[in-house]
Amino acid sequence: DAKTTQPNSMESNEEEPVHLPCNHSTISGTDYIHWYRQLPSQGPEYVIHGLTSNVNNRMASLAIAEDRKSSTLILHRATLRDAAVYYCILRGPPGIMNRDDKIIFGKGTRLHILP
């Protein structure tokens, strides 16, 4: 699996935007960039994914650099419930039923939200 690099931890004030960076300089042309987050004492949950274009959904936005070697997960208005570990992961393209399509987690970024 191509590796990703994230800061160990970040802090943000409540109700302010948060930008979580991820470096993936060895990304291949077919790798998708996925973000998951893990709230305390829970399993991970999907946040967003993208290939080249920036993506928006109800949870967050994903900004992907033009060379695809880095990306940024944007939480537009952080709340205390967004305090979690955020994982940036590279995965193969959708639609290919690959039994080896396992998700390998890095250390992620622990996001602290200050009230």
Place this chain on the structure above:
Amino acid sequence: GAVVSQHPSWVICKSGTSVKIECRSLDFQATTMFWYRQFPKQSLMLMATSNEGSKATYEQGVEKDKFLINHASLTLSTLTVTSAHPEDSSFYICSARPLDRNTEAFFGQGTRLTVV
């Protein structure tokens, strides 16, 4: 969204006994499920890939005779920790992916195992 359910959410067992953890995909079928283990303040570590109708594939360093995996149907995989010891105490998490798409993965809520 799709739901993956684990049972039990937590379990305490005596050293030397076996514990079974179930992982069910509630509203989709999954030929493949994944089992992870997570120690406090650490990331998830993939233990094995559970394949419906065939043997599980274990990651390097994971004892297949200690962590028995059965994937008997398209909606159920079980992980049995045999002869559990205190060092097996951990947070166990399963994941499943719907048959018809390969986008996001869905995770169970986790099972906290404490061996005393």
